[in-house]
Every structure is written in structure tokens, then in C-alpha cells.
Amino acid sequence: MSTTPIYDCIVLGAGAAGMFCAAQAGARGLRVLLLEAGERAGRKILISGGGRCNFTNIHAGPANYLSENPHFAKSALARYTPRDFITLVEKYRIPYHEKTLGQLFCDGSAQQIVSLLETECRNSNVETKLRTAVERMEQTDTGFRVHTSAGEFTARNVVVATGGLSIPKLGATGVGYDIARSFGLRIVEPRAALVPFTLSDTERELWCDLSGLSAEAIATTAPQKKGPTPKFREKILITHRGWSGPAVLQISSYWRQGEVVLFDLAPTANVFTPMLAANHRRDDATAFALLRAHLPQRMAERWLYENAPPDWKNTSITKLEERLHAWPVTPAGTEGFAKAEVTAGGVSTTELDSTTMQAKKVPGLAFIGEVVDVTGWLGGYNFQWAWASAHAAAMAL
Template sequence: MEQFDVVVIGAGAAGMFCAAQAGQGGCRVLLLDNGKKAGRKILMSGGGRCNFTNMYAEPAAYISNNPHFCKSALARYTQWDFIELVSRYGIAYHEKTLGQLFCDESAQQIVDLLLKECELGQVTLRLRSEVLGVEKTEDGFLLTVNGEKVSARSLVVAAGGLSMPGLGATPFGYKLAEQFGLKVLPTRAALVPFTLHKPLLDHLQTLSGVSVPAVVTAENGVTFKENILFTHRGLSGPAILQLSSYWQPGEYVSVNLLPGVDLEAFINAERVAHPNQSVKNTLAQKLPKRLVECLQTLGQLPDVTLKQLNVPQQVELIDTLQQWRVQPNGTEGYRTAEVTLGGVDTRELSSKTMAANQVPGLYFIGEVVDVTGWLGGYNFQWAWSSAWACAQALVYENR
């Protein structure tokens, strides 16, 4: 039977980074993954360029039932630490928007970095490895992997969440937590597009591919200012993905299609200059013509000229465009979600080490934990930070 100091389950961002750091600290580490390739989700991220962190990563950008939990790890291994590592490997990167950092070339560069770091730590990586059972022993843990027994003093669960099941996501990490008596909070898809009810969807489908800058607001008051994208299923784009983490089924979403525009002043000025111009053509100066036509078809914009537009109609028009209320009928679910909300209850874990309070030697890191970041590299930063905090504890424990 093989013996290791540490077994890490899940060769994604958090698992690979933790294994590498623990290995470089002197631990004998086995890294397991059920897929045929390490870092599958990394390769898919950021349109294949991996949005590996965000320059503005801070605790306020994370959702958790225990909002203070992420503070320690994020403070101890920051975005600047990972940026320094990326620079050390000579990986060129650029800022896209709002502090989002992407590789100039390919997400494969980040996977290669992590694999090289694992190599430096003499980590044993085994792919296509299914963990069939885990038992607690006096000395640590006994795992059954592809029918073979493996023992370890410490076990790290970095099995990810339920998002993107096509890349091998399973509820393994949650089930393992429950096996050892840890509470798992309800999970749901996050950073995910909205689907819409008919007949609204039938009308908006004609806008598939149209993108506009907007401010979107959830019923709890949370607001994001970025683009929204009309799709053949409903609404997507950065602002919608962000808001999906705060939206609850049945709630409405408020969309300001013309943020920063004094619409009343604009319409009044146009009325003076072009009284016979249609409302549709006037608004097409500020919004895509297809969107204006669609809203008119829906009966949400009057089909009149500016001089015919009366005061109540103008008030309603401004309200429609700057507080457009849409009620999604749901989301596209885990299939297209970037992350999973909920997971292992952080009150069961040490915020300093990621260790389970009641189960010595058991750790949970990354997406499997109830910490979910905003869109834009925040979830990768949580992976790096939680992995690093865990690795420091492993090195200390296995000295």
C-alpha cells in the first residue's frame, strides 16, 4: 500500500496549486483527478485565455453565508503574489476591463505553470483516478482509488462545484464533507445567463447577439454596470452573469438601458430640433435600432412623433428605458454556469488553514467551499489564496 503525507483530490486551480506548494514545502503529495487532463476548467476559462486574477480582488467581491471567512486567506496570498508568479514564468498578460487580467496567449500557460510548480514539488499526479471510498484511520485517511489502497496523513478536497458538468464536475466534494459530518449549504448555479418566459422571449430572440452597456439591479439593491447580451434563450453578458449570483427565483431584475443619459433633456432637445422625427428614430441614436423596434413591438414604446409625444407617455418611456423590469423564469443552470454558489459551510472550517474543525487532517479549498467571487478572476484568486493557506498548514503539520 502506498503512503503519502498528503492526498489532494481534484487537479483544478486550487488542487494543483495546493499540491505544488505543499510539495515544495517538503510534503510527499499525491494529486488525483477523475479526468484525463489536469486543469480542464482553467483551459475553458476566459475564452481560452484564462482570467487568472483581478487587480481589485478584496473580500467585498465574495458571497458567503459567513462573509468574514475569506478575509484571512485573501490577505495572506494576494493577487499581487500570483501576478508575481505569472511574471516569473514569463507569461505575458493584459488587463481587459475592471482589473481583469488575461494571458496574452493561452490558458494552457497557466496550466503549464501549475504543472511545473507540481514538478518542482515532486508531486505525484494521477489522472483518470476515481476515489471509490475514504475512511478515517488513527494515522490519517485510507483511500480506495481505482481499486487500490492509498494512505495519507492529510486529505485535501479540491473537487470543485457542480458547474460545467461536461468538464467532469460531480457532487463528490459535498458528499465527502457530509460523510465526515460537515454541514453543506444548498447549492445553485451562479455567474450564469437568465432564461425568459414566453412571449417576451419570442420577441427578444430576434435581438440574439445584440449587446448594450447597462446598469442592472436585483431586488435586494445589488447593482452592476457592464454590458448585457441578448441571446436566443434570454439575457447574458457580464452584468447579467454578475447579477445572477444575487437573484432569487420569482424576482424581477431592473435594467437601465441608458445609464448616464439625461433622457428627458435629450428628448426635449430633439423635440425642439426635429419635432416630426419619430420616437423610434430618436432613440435609435442612443440604442441599437433592433432593440428600439423590439420594445415598440412589445408595446413598451409609443409609435408617435416627438411633437405627438405627451407628458405621461414621455414619463412612461423614460421609466421603461431606465427602469425596464424583467422577470427571468430561471437560469441556464450548471451546464453553462461558471461557478457554484453554496457548498461546504465555512463555519465548519478554519479560516486560517481551511481545515475541518472536527476532523483532524481534513481540508476543503476552492469552489467546493461556500465562497463565491464575482465574475472577472475573483474565483481564481480564491482558488490560489485558499490553496496557499491550506498548503502552509500542511507543511507545518507534516514537518
């Protein structure tokens, strides 16, 4: 189209990373076009944090992220910190509070964060086009041409912020991966992360009639071949299909099909050890009374029934104690992308420059946010990666 305007930058995707990047680039005086396939911007933001948007975590650092290259996120996270985004939130006089473990939430609604980003984009003269799906793009002598459902647009730079495959009902697609592949970039196989586990039919019969019961536990995996073994101490929750709760969502990002997950169901106590005393009662009722102090009654009863020792000798009691602190559960799978809060995997960090987020093979083409193989823990970490990676890309334009 001969009348197509030429932009300094086209940002694909009006989620957290895309809107923030567009606003930051526009604030530098660049002519920016923000394209979104959906009918409104920030749809995933609106459902985050139970509708209150857990917009960052004050403890966010590289150790809170999963990637083939655990060092990749260091640069961006160091240059745009949680304090930087908190300052922006305070500038807009959005009341917020710390819930637990450094997680910051709006006192009101997640809409406040969406409105902040929309205002930042308007103030930076960002041109936004909704209901504009990207079909394909190609490199030109002066930059890139983006083919969309609303026509063609050209720019010197393109930033891909199209997210992952999580929650397809909100419009999630793999278009960002398709773009990366079309330029010869490697993709780390995407998988559902921060997602509930499902159980086999047999295991479901054993546990899922207790749906709704929860307990504090430590969730972990078998020792990792590389790096430290992750451990998360938070609530676990029995669902009608398997296991959920914060600790389960956290460990799900590290889990692979067929692997065992270990639950420590009494992180602070040796529950059955008192029974080793010479004059202490040793029977089912005593064991249940001790366990009931740490688990809901029906959950304690079921666990003890399923893990009952052959006798109450010292060796059996010791083994029962050990099993309580490393109870193996083998998920049949997960609830998949439909229920996953984020997508792990994505554009390989080996393909990107960590300071600019641009593809090493394709200068001017950057990838930010969830589309990149950087996945944060539950609790505001993925939003902080969105802000930090967006800032890094915008500053390099």
C-alpha cells in the same frame, strides 16, 4: 492494502486550487499525492477566459465574493494576493495583459497557466495520478483512508479541491459535497452562477429574434434584505434563449428563482427628458430617435413598442424615462450547470476555519476553491480565490 504508501497530504482534484495547493505543500517538503478523476489536469483552466485564462484580478478583495459569511474570505485573500500570483506568472515569463476592470489574461494560451502549475508540482515532487476517481473516504487513527478506482491511499491530511457542479462535460461531479456530508458537514445548496438567463416562451417570442444584439446596461436586483444591492455595469446580450453578457452573468449569482432583474438601459443619460421641453416634438418617431442613440436600432424599436406610453404628456414621458432605467425582466430560469462558469453554494463556511480551510469538526480535512461556499464575480476573482484558499490550506499542513 498493506503496501499502500502513507502521504503527508492527499489533494483531491487537479484543477486550479488542487494543483496549486499540492505544489505549495510539496514545496514545504511534504509528501503529496494529487488525485484527478479525469484524463488530464486543469481542464477547466483551459477553457477559461476564452482560452486565454483570466488568471486573477488586480482589484480582488472580500467585497467581490458572495457567501453566507461575507467575511470568511478575508483571511486567505489577505495572505495570498493578486500580486503574489502575478509574481509567479512573471517568474515563468508568461506574457499577460489587463483587459478591462483589472482582469489579467495570458497573451497566449491558458495552457501556459496549466503548464506553470504542472511544473510547480513536478518541482515540488508531487505524485500525480490521473484517471483516479474518488469513491469514498474515512477517518483513521493516523489520518484518512481514500478509496479510489485505482486502490486505497492513506494520508495524515486530505484537501478536497474537487470543484462544483459547473460544466459536467468536463467531469464536474458533486463528490466534494458527498465527502463533506459523510463527515457531517453542512452544505449550502449549490446553484448555477455566472450563468445566462432563459426566458418564458412568451418573452422569448418578444425578444429572442434579436439574438446577437447587445448594449451597455446596469443590471441589478430588487433591494437586498441583507447587505448592499449588487449593481453591475457592463454589456447585456440577447441570446436565442434569453439574456447573457457580462452584466447578466454577474447578477445571475445573486438571483433567485421567481425574482425580478432590473436593467438600466441608458446608464449615462436621461433619454426622453428633452421631450418635456415646451417646444419639443412629442411622438413615437422622436422617442425612437432619442433611444436609438443608446441602443441598437432594432432593440430600441422593440423596446419602445413593448413599452409605449398611452400618450405623450409629461407624466407619461417621466414614467417612460423611469422604466428605461429600471426595466423589469423576470427570467424563467438559467442555462443551468451546463453553461455556468461557477457553482455558488457548497461546503458551509461555518464548518471551516478561515485561516486553515480545515473542517472544525475534522482536523486534517480541508476544503478549498469552488467546493466551498465562496463565489467570486466574473473577471478573475474565482481564480484568485483558488490560489488564496489553496495557499491557506497548504501553509496549515
